[in-house]
Amino acid sequence: MTQKLAGMATRSTSARPSRLIWGYRSLIWNFAQRDLKSRFKGTALGWAWSLMLPLATLLTYSLVFSVVFRANTPDFGNGREGFFPVWFLAGLIPWNFFFISVTGAMPSLLGSGSLLQKVYFPSYTPILGAVTAILVQSTIELGILVAILLVLGNVALSWLLLPLWALLYVSFVAAIAVILAILNVLFRDVAHLVNVSLQLLFFLTPIIYPITLVPDNSHGIPMRAIVGFNPLAAYIGCLRGLVYDLRPPSLLTWLQMAGWTAGAIVLAAFVYRTRGLDIAEEL
Amino acid sequence: MTDFAIRAENLSKRFWLRTERRTRLKERFIRGGEPKGREFWALRDATFDIERGTTFGLLGQNGSGKSTTLKVLAGIYRPNGGRLELNGRVSALLELGAGFHPELTGRENVRLNGAILGLSKRQIDNAMDGIVDFAALGEFIDSPVKHYSTGMYVRLGFAVAVSLDPEILMVDEVIAVGDEEFQRKCFDHLAMLRKRGTTIVLVTHSLGLIQEMCDQAAWLEHGVIRRLGAAREVVEAYLGDVNDREMHGRGVRPVADAAASLSGRLGSGEIRVVSLEYLDGDGNPSPVLLAGAPCAIRIHYAASRRVEEAIFGIGFVGRTGVFVAAPSSGRLGPWTVAAGRGYVDLEVPELLLQPATYRVSATIRDRGHMFDVVDQAYDLHVRGGGEREEGLMRMPVIWRPPVSVTSGDTAGGSAEEVAGAQ
Numbered sequence: 001m002t003q004k005l006a007g008m009a010t011r012s013t014s015a016r017p018s019r020l021i022w023g024y025r026s027l028i029w030n031f032a033q034r035d036l037k038s039r040f041k042g043t044a045l046g047w048a049w050s051l052m053l054p055l056a057t058l059l060t061y062s063l064v065f066s067v068v069f070r071a072n073t074p075d076f077g078n079g080r081e082g083f084f085p086v087w088f089l090a091g092l093i094p095w096n097f098f099f100i101s102v103t104g105a106m107p108s109l110l111g112s113g114s115l116l117q118k119v120y121f122p123s124y125t126p127i128l129g130a131v132t133a134i135l136v137q138s139t140i141e142l143g144i145l146v147a148i149l150l151v152l153g154n155v156a157l158s159w160l161l162l163p164l165w166a167l168l169y170v171s172f173v174a175a176i177a178v179i180l181a182i183l184n185v186l187f188r189d190v191a192h193l194v195n196v197s198l199q200l201l202f203f204l205t206p207i208i209y210p211i212t213l214v215p216d217n218s219h220g221i222p223m224r225a226i227v228g229f230n231p232l233a234a235y236i237g238c239l240r241g242l243v244y245d246l247r248p249p250s251l252l253t254w255l256q257m258a259g260w261t262a263g264a265i266v267l268a269a270f271v272y273r274t275r276g277l278d279i280a281e282e283l
Numbered sequence: 284m285t286d287f288a289i290r291a292e293n294l295s296k297r298f299w300l301r302t303e304r305r306t307r308l309k310e311r312f313i314r315g316g317e318p319k320g321r322e323f324w325a326l327r328d329a330t331f332d333i334e335r336g337t338t339f340g341l342l343g344q345n346g347s348g349k350s351t352t353l354k355v356l357a358g359i360y361r362p363n364g365g366r367l368e369l370n371g372r373v374s375a376l377l378e379l380g381a382g383f384h385p386e387l388t389g390r391e392n393v394r395l396n397g398a399i400l401g402l403s404k405r406q407i408d409n410a411m412d413g414i415v416d417f418a419a420l421g422e423f424i425d426s427p428v429k430h431y432s433t434g435m436y437v438r439l440g441f442a443v444a445v446s447l448d449p450e451i452l453m454v455d456e457v458i459a460v461g462d463e464e465f466q467r468k469c470f471d472h473l474a475m476l477r478k479r480g481t482t483i484v485l486v487t488h489s490l491g492l493i494q495e496m497c498d499q500a501a502w503l504e505h506g507v508i509r510r511l512g513a514a515r516e517v518v519e520a521y522l523g524d525v526n527d528r529e530m531h532g533r534g535v536r537p538v539a540d541a542a543a544s545l546s547g548r549l550g551s552g553e554i555r556v557v558s559l560e561y562l563d564g565d566g567n568p569s570p571v572l573l574a575g576a577p578c579a580i581r582i583h584y585a586a587s588r589r590v591e592e593a594i595f596g597i598g599f600v601g602r603t604g605v606f607v608a609a610p611s612s613g614r615l616g617p618w619t620v621a622a623g624r625g626y627v628d629l630e631v632p633e634l635l636l637q638p639a640t641y642r643v644s645a646t647i648r649d650r651g652h653m654f655d656v657v658d659q660a661y662d663l664h665v666r667g668g669g670e671r672e673e674g675l676m677r678m679p680v681i682w683r684p685p686v687s688v689t690s691g692d693t694a695g696g697s698a699e700e701v702a703g704a705q
Contacts (some may be wrong), residue, residue, distance in 0.1 A: 278361060
């Protein structure tokens with residue numbers, strides 16, 4: 001195997017192989033495996049622990065909202081009376097995927113710092129590895145949700161759009177994770193900022209409440225438009241529409257999501273190219 | 284055009300020295316702008332070719348840019364200027380087992396490390412048996428590496444880096460770890476890789492290692508190549524410079540009394556070695572001795588009382604720990620030494636040591652009793668004059684020119700005879 005890397009004289013050639021993300025899939029998968037294998041090693045319950053956190057969140061909110069507040073849950077798409085835990089789970093799974101990916105990506109890049117100074121590999125690979133590991137967990141959770149919905153007979157053709165949704169959403173989350181992880185190396189405040197913002201974002205996103213509950217206008221502020229503009233509202237609303245309400249979202253929503261995903265990828269590529277290539281010097 | 288593995292043209296790498304790392308958003312907002320700081324060229328306009336299948340050494344003092352060069356060659360840093368061309372897959376060995384995760388087993392870590400080094404799953408699977416063999420871990424290969432001893436960890440790290448069949452191997456001082464036997468194994472393996480045609484770039488402080496392993500070498504100083512060429516010449520030029528600087532910088536000094544601290548020294552101590560001093564052929568102190576020239580080693584001693592029987596000894600130890608020579612004054616019979624300070628000279632009519640750095644020990648004893656031992660506490664730099672031979676010592680020999688036994692027209696027959704005789 002011979003690779004010849006010649007290029008411009010100024011911001012010069014280097015000894016790095018010219019491969020794209022696809023060429024690093026094996027490395028990304030290895031990083032993902034490392035994360036998955038190391039996370040629960042030495043614990044008695046092992047993998048089961050990965051389900052405990054969402055389960056605990058699910059129980060807490062179900063208790064508070066369906067028992068204490070007696071919130072009205074939208075009905076199932078097949079006409080069945082709504083059941084809060086299932087409805088909530090359809091929003092919690094994509095939220096958790098986003099939340100854990102973004103918060104997990106930052107330490108995964110910092111943790112690869114010493115390695116990045118010893119051998120070359122693109123700085124996005126450990127980030128995407130971490131996201132992949134979390135994707136595996138989220139897929140299992142989604143599988144459980146799908147199984148529940150199957151049992152309840154809440155199935156329709158709208159499910160066929162699920163892969164398209166997943167492609168858009170996973171790409172979006174991965175791109176955001178890359179952006180934040182790289183910026184966090186340059187400005188360590190990012191991690192703290194993100195942690196605070198995510199708290200806020202959880203309640204600003206229609207996860208524990210349907211967007212219809214948000215007033216159109218509150219004290220002169222167009223609340224529903226603001227909440228609806230949040231990209232996560234679009235993605236999470238879309239998943240709920242596909243699997244719970246069984247109503248595929250409008251073309252506009254699809255375009256909106258495609259736009260967010262494309263924008264995030266472009267921004268991630270920009271951040272990686274301007275900041276991510278020399279990250280070994282900053283770590 | 285020669286067949287090169289690495290070609291660097293005016294390769295440069297710049298860093299920004301920041302007095303404080305302004306990595307906080309707040310500061311960036313308040314003071315604004317890109318914090319640039321002072322620029323610092325860790326590598327400047329380095330031009331060199333490394334031929335395929337050769338071993339290339341990088342030497343220089345700390346902070347001279349050796350490691351930066353290696354990192355640029357390995358792709359870890361991007362150069363700020365110049366051109367770099369590589370022919371072949373690079374495997375960098377900048378730290379043994381750098382990519383190991385403590386919770387994963389040896390085997391899992393090999394997979395991960397292989398993937399980091401850019402190998403496919405199949406390539407890693409093919410190399411797995413060789414790695415397990417080389418690392419000699421036995422059943423431990425399937426235990427988490429956190430249970431490994433340092434030696435096992437290092438063995439596995441080395442095994443991974445060299446067994447994955449690199450075409451260009453970058454090695455940074457890593458062999459300095461591990462026990463003697465493992466180091467030997469590593470050297471042997473590197474030599475084997477070299478024979479197989481692997482190009483090796485080696486960064487080390489050990490000049491002996493460079494002389495022993497490298498074909499070509501570059502001497503870096505403040506990021507600039509001071510000298511480039513055959514490894515031996517570069518090492519000698521470097522040593523000469525170090526010695527000159529020592530002479531000018533600190534003046535002539537007796538060698539390394541600092542090393543001779545009294546703590547932990549063997550011997551009863553009635554008489555002690557205070558320092559060693561190297562003298563050149565004219566009897567002047569010199570930090571370096573010339574191979575093939577006369578010289579002397581002066582042992583300064585201090586005796587707390589009169590010592591009836593004293594035997595002085597000097598030991599020369601090669602880089603690999605080989606005892607080269609140990610002249611002792613014993614064969615002259617013991618000397619009586621008066622209380623107080625003094626010195627003993629060991630005159631060498633012709634220094635037969637090959638150019639290299641040796642460790643020197645000094646002892647004072649009598650029959651069956653040790654007064655003082657200073658074990659390998661002194662460095663002796665021997666500089667070359669004339670042609671260098673392999674080995675640690677130059678044996679005084681006389682070669683006689685060929686003598687013809689039979690005449691030329693029976694050459695075929697005699698060649699057979701010779702072949703048959705062997």
